[in-house]
Amino acid sequence: xxxxxxxxxxxxxxxxxxxxxxxxxxxxxxxxxxxxxxxxxxxxxxxxxxxxxxxxxxxxxxxxxxxxxxxxxxxxxxxxxxxxxxxxxxxxxxxxxxxxxxxxxxxxxxxxxxxxxxxxxxxxxxxxxxxxxx
Amino acid sequence: xxxxxxxxxxxxxxxxxxxxxxxxxxxxxxxxxxxxxxxxxxxxxxxxxxxxxxxxxxxxxxxxxxxxxxxxxxxxxxxxxxxxxxxxxxxxxxxxxxxxxxxxxxxxxxxxxxxxxxxxxxxxxxxxxxxxxxxxxxxxxxxxxxxxxxxxxxxxxxxxxxxxxxxxxxxxxxxxxxxxxxxxxxxxxxxxxxxxxxxxxxxxxxxxxxxxxxxxxxxxxxxxxxxxxxxxxxxxxxxxxxxxxxxxxxxxxxxxxxxxxxxxxxxxxxxxxxxxxxxxxxxxxxxxxxxxxxxxxxxxxxxxxxxxxxxxxxxxxxxxxxxxxxxxxxxxxxxxxxxxxxxxxxxxxxxxxxxxxxxxxxxxxxxxxxxxxxxxxxxxxxx
Ligand SMILES: [Zn+2]
Numbered sequence: 471x472x473x474x475x476x477x478x479x480x481x482x483x484x485x486x487x488x489x490x491x492x493x494x495x496x497x498x499x500x501x502x503x504x505x506x507x508x509x510x511x512x513x514x515x516x517x518x519x520x521x522x523x524x525x526x527x528x529x530x531x532x533x534x535x536x537x538x539x540x541x542x543x544x545x546x547x548x549x550x551x552x553x554x555x556x557x558x559x560x561x562x563x564x565x566x567x568x569x570x571x572x573x574x575x576x577x578x579x580x581x582x583x584x585x586x587x588x589x590x591x592x593x594x595x596x597x598x599x600x601x602x603x604x
Numbered sequence: 605x606x607x608x609x610x611x612x613x614x615x616x617x618x619x620x621x622x623x624x625x626x627x628x629x630x631x632x633x634x635x636x637x638x639x640x641x642x643x644x645x646x647x648x649x650x651x652x653x654x655x656x657x658x659x660x661x662x663x664x665x666x667x668x669x670x671x672x673x674x675x676x677x678x679x680x681x682x683x684x685x686x687x688x689x690x691x692x693x694x695x696x697x698x699x700x701x702x703x704x705x706x707x708x709x710x711x712x713x714x715x716x717x718x719x720x721x722x723x724x725x726x727x728x729x730x731x732x733x734x735x736x737x738x739x740x741x742x743x744x745x746x747x748x749x750x751x752x753x754x755x756x757x758x759x760x761x762x763x764x765x766x767x768x769x770x771x772x773x774x775x776x777x778x779x780x781x782x783x784x785x786x787x788x789x790x791x792x793x794x795x796x797x798x799x800x801x802x803x804x805x806x807x808x809x810x811x812x813x814x815x816x817x818x819x820x821x822x823x824x825x826x827x828x829x830x831x832x833x834x835x836x837x838x839x840x841x842x843x844x845x846x847x848x849x850x851x852x853x854x855x856x857x858x859x860x861x862x863x864x865x866x867x868x869x870x871x872x873x874x875x876x877x878x879x880x881x882x883x884x885x886x887x888x889x890x891x892x893x894x895x896x897x898x899x900x901x902x903x904x905x906x907x908x909x910x911x912x913x914x915x916x917x918x919x920x921x922x923x924x925x926x927x928x929x930x931x932x933x934x935x936x937x938x939x940x941x942x943x944x945x946x947x948x949x950x951x952x953x954x955x956x957x958x959x960x961x962x963x964x965x966x967x968x969x970x971x972x973x974x975x976x977x978x979x980x981x982x983x984x985x986x987x
Contacts, residue, residue: 477724477739512737512852538756538858540748541804546723550742558752558858566853568738580759597740 475549476595484513487527492596496588498532500563501525511565532586534559534600536579537566559584559600570599606876609698610829610836611984612705613650613822614948616784617641619939622816623715623786631716635666636674638818639711643675646707646820652832657822659703661690663710663944671709679703687819687943688890688973688980692842694823704825710944711818719814721746733852747811750893751803753857757899758805760910765805767913769796771894771929772809772936774922779933781923781960786813787937810894812935819944821951837951840968840985843872848977856977865979866903866972877968877983881905884983885966886953887921887929888946890973891936897921897929900972903979928963943973947982954986 479489484501491499501510503517504524516523539557542550555574559567571579572587584600591597618641622632633641639662647654659681662671668684681703683693687710694706712719720726722745726735734749754768773793779785791809799808829836845868847856856862874880881904889900898912906927907915919926932938932949939945950969952958971982 477742477744479740480733480737512733518849538752538759540751540755541801542742542748543801543804546744547739547742548724554742556738556741556743556748556752558756558854566850566855566858568743568853569741578759580756595740599741 474592476591476593476597477547477549479595484515488513489595491527492588492598496596497529498586498588498598499527499529500565502528509561509563509565511561511567530586531562533562534567534584536582536584539571539575539579541574557584557600567598572599572601575602606840607838608826609695609823610826610833610838611821611947611951612824612829612833612836613646613652613820614951615642615645615647615649615820616941616945616948617816617818619815619817620784620786626716626816631713632816633713635711635713635818636671637711638713638816639663639666639671639709639820640674640818642711642818642820643707643709646822650822650832652705652822657705657707659694659697659706661685661694661706661708663687663690663712663942665710665712665714671711675709677707681706686975687941687947688971688982691821691823691839691947691982692844692980695839695842698823698825704828706823708821708823709818710820710941712942713816714940715814715816721814722748734854737852745803747806747893748803749854749857750895751806752854753861754895755805756858757861757895761913763898763910763913765807766793766797767917768810768894768898769793770916770921771891771897772796774916774920774925775891775930775934775937777922778931778961779937782932782938785933785938786815787933806893806895809936812892812940813937815940817939817941817945819941819948821947835955835986837954838985838987840983841873841876842980842982843869843876844978844980845869846978851977861899861903862974862977862979863899863903863909865977866900866974867905869979869981870904873970873981873983877985879968879983884927884968884970886931886950886963886969887927888950888969888971889930889934890943890946890975891930891934892940892975894936896974900974901927904970904972904981923961923963931958931961931963943975946971950982950984954984
């Protein structure tokens with residue numbers, strides 16, 4: 471999967487820190503509730519469990535498990551010529567993250583363990599992706 | 605709620621003729637035009653005059669005020685909603701006395717206006733974040749969300765892509781016998797498997813059409829319906845349950861396939877109607893993608909969890925099968941009216957107006973919709 475640019479990121483009021491941490495130290499940090507410890511993704515105003523507004527941006531382990539995946543065979547976004555893969559990864563911390571495997575899967579990857587890889591896109595965006603580890 | 609309101613009129617635009625006109629580069633009209641044509645036909649079908657209507661609901665693709673202006677209607681109650689919620693709200697308005705005769709009007713020029721349901725200009729992104737949030741990773745389009753859902757579901761229960769093909773094949777049986785359908789050619793499982801992938805594991809025939817058109821329904825309070833209509837189609841029961849927790853990251857689709865919501869609604873509507881899945885003669889499912897159908901078969905208890913593939917291949921969902929489903933051809937093959945035309949097919953089956961695709965002695969039709977986390981059902985019945 472070769473892309474020159476990254477399709478636009480949603481940049482609401484709570485979104486910038488995740489991308490800033492990726493830029494600064496190539497680490498994926500997500501909001502973690504200061505009161506009950508629940509991880510939150512995508513970013514948002516309050517903890518989904520306890521509704522607390524207090525959270526910290528904490529680094530995730532980078533580990534996860536593939537729960538589904540698809541191959542785009544038709545082009546929808548000019549930045550992403552087909553074919554390319556998209557995966558749904560259950561992060562070890564709990565939330566599901568939609569992302570890509572750095573290599574298109576040659577076989578079914580549901581249930582496979584993956585680890586985070588921060589990829590430098592041509593336009594400078596640092597994109598969290600995953601690779602299969604076992 | 606039982607038999608508090610009935611559908612007394614149906615109408616739609618000629619989306620087959622308009623399909624050819626649009627493909628030839630014409631623009632037959634805007635979304636209000638399609639709504640107005642459908643409304644005109646629904647009035648004729650109901651045999652009533654416009655001034656007998658005191659409530660108006662318009663679909664999400666048109667502004668309420670402008671549609672009322674185009675239809676030249678002043679009413680004492682109104683709203684804007686999608687297909688299935690329009691019916692629920694019309695019934696509620698009638699039951700609370702807010703209105704007695706409600707027109708439901710939908711018009712959509714999505715094909716000629718080039719509406720995008722994926723890619724850079726994806727429609728609805730501001731409402732449903734899952735459409736656009738994952739764009740940096742190339743995840744876009746509703747079809748891809750359902751491809752992701754189907755892969756997880758197929759893996760968990762051992763259902764094959766060929767099993768899923770039964771949906772498209774069965775619906776073409778109906779559309780081949782439906783003069784109002786855009787795709788009239790029957791297909792086989794081999795045709796299905798030979799078609800190209802769009803977002804793998806979904807193929808061309810798993811995707812709905814995109815076309816222009818309009819649909820209108822007229823729903824009346826029970827005593828008025830009995831006076832006005834020879835064959836009112838009753839709204840026997842409705843039910844709804846929403847799953848929006850963690851929806852942007854697709855949690856409700858990928859972990860439970862919306863099943864908890866559908867099971868909740870199943871209990872609600874079947875209890876209210878005093879019947880069970882075995883009493884349903886025809887099943888109509890919102891089918892922007894084929895995947896909706898097996899999930900709804902399981903969610904509503906027409907077969908066991910994980911058994912939809914077996915049910916579709918052995919019992920059958922086509923004409924003559926155990927549970928004829930989307931007999932008009934549905935979104936895949938008749939017309940993509942975002943659930944609105946399904947209401948018309950429910951009414952036609954119960955009136956016995958379906959010609960070669962008529963399900964014999966149809967008395968109860970179940971409509972199921974699960975769009976953007978809302979599982980909603982209606983059970984329609986005839987006298
Ligand atoms: Zn919390």
